[in-house]
Amino acid sequence: WNFAYDSPIAIGKLLDREGLSMSKKFGQNFLLSNQVREHIVQILGVDETMKVWEIGPGIGALTKVLIAKQASVTAFEIDHGFCRILSSEAFCDDANFRLIEGDALKTWEPLFLKEGVPDRICGNLPYNVGSICIAKLLEGQCLPPRMVFTLQKEVSDRLCATAGDKNWSSFTLLAQTDYIIKTEFTINSGAFYPAPNVMSSVISMVKRDKPLVDAALRPSFLLVIRDLFAQRRKTVKNNLLSGKVGALVGREGVEAILEESGVAPSKRAEQLDWPQFLALSEVTSRLSA
Ligand code: SAM
Numbered sequence: 001w002n003f004a005y006d007s008p009i010a011i012g013k014l015l016d017r018e019g020l021s022m023s024k025k026f027g028q029n030f031l032l033s034n035q036v037r038e039h040i041v042q043i044l045g046v047d048e049t050m051k052v053w054e055i056g057p058g059i060g061a062l063t064k065v066l067i068a069k070q071a072s073v074t075a076f077e078i079d080h081g082f083c084r085i086l087s088s089e090a091f092c093d094d095a096n097f098r099l100i101e102g103d104a105l106k107t108w109e110p111l112f113l114k115e116g117v118p119d120r121i122c123g124n125l126p127y128n129v130g131s132i133c134i135a136k137l138l139e140g141q142c143l144p145p146r147m148v149f150t151l152q153k154e155v156s157d158r159l160c161a162t163a164g165d166k167n168w169s170s171f172t173l174l175a176q177t178d179y180i181i182k183t184e185f186t187i188n189s190g191a192f193y194p195a196p197n198v199m200s201s202v203i204s205m206v207k208r209d210k211p212l213v214d215a216a217l218r219p220s221f222l223l224v225i226r227d228l229f230a231q232r233r234k235t236v237k238n239n240l241l242s243g244k245v246g247a248l249v250g251r252e253g254v255e256a257i258l259e260e261s262g263v264a265p266s267k268r269a270e271q272l273d274w275p276q277f278l279a280l281s282e283v284t285s286r287l288s289a
Contacts, residue, residue, distance in 0.1 A: 027126020055123030
């Protein structure tokens with residue numbers, strides 16, 4: 001299928017012919033540069049032995065580059081019209097292309113439970129779906145060695161944040177537990193059709209050899225980070241008191257946790273660093289056992 005993916009005119013004609021239009025609801029903005037797509041696939045590091053999941057393929061621009069590398073691609077697409085183009089036209093002859101139609105936020109998990117972790121995950125994800133999708137994969141421990149996503153810059157800033165930064169959040173901590181995350185490059189809105197109102201970034205996520213949080217500490221770590229970032233303006237003490245940790249160990253327990261982990265009760269979560277979150281998780285795990 002030799003489609004001119006970089007041409008808004010060709011895309012417009014195809015959509016007209018199929019009676020389709022770009023939907024804002026599904027965050028449909030197609031990337032118009034093959035050079036950028038090639039760069040993304042190069043960062044992803046794909047070869048013919050790999051099972052690759054692509055979330056939100058649209059009409060298959062990035063998919064085509066993945067298939068050219070002979071990877072086995074499973075594409076998750078919600079838009080029925082795009083699915084029709086993908087399966088009956090674009091990749092109808094490709095044995096190493098498989099389409100899962102539906103909401104990727106729901107369809108990924110049954111496949112993961114059946115087939116295990118893929119070698120790579122990638123996608124050019126709409127804003128609302130991007131962060132939830134990544135969080136779901138991480139929470140579900142679907143952790144391939146490498147993932148590359150194009151995201152709204154605001155989301156990539158959260159993923160790459162460091163302690164003390166206003167973007168430092170429970171999402172940052174969840175993601176950095178298992179991955180080293182890097183913003184590879186940014187893409188101007190003009191590189192998309194139609195142009196979105198926001199800048200985008202391409203991020204790489206490379207799995208750590210060893211997670212920053214031990215498996216035994218993970219449940220208390222998740223409790224602690226969710227409580228601590230529940231209301232950013234509140235102190236760590238008040239967030240723990242009004243959260244699940246407070247419900248588990250009570251006021252005295254919360255005071256003991258802060259005391260033993262050496263964290264000042266008046267701090268805000270965004271001021272805490274990794275060693276402090278780990279200390280809080282360790283003491284919470286011990287005192288709530
Ligand atoms: N991959 C194409 C590209 O790079 O040009 C399209 C990217 S476009 C930003 C996002 C794609 O994700 C659209 O095709 C949209 O229909 C799809 N999408 C949006 N929400 C989705 C969801 N929950 N599950 C699966 N696909 C979704």
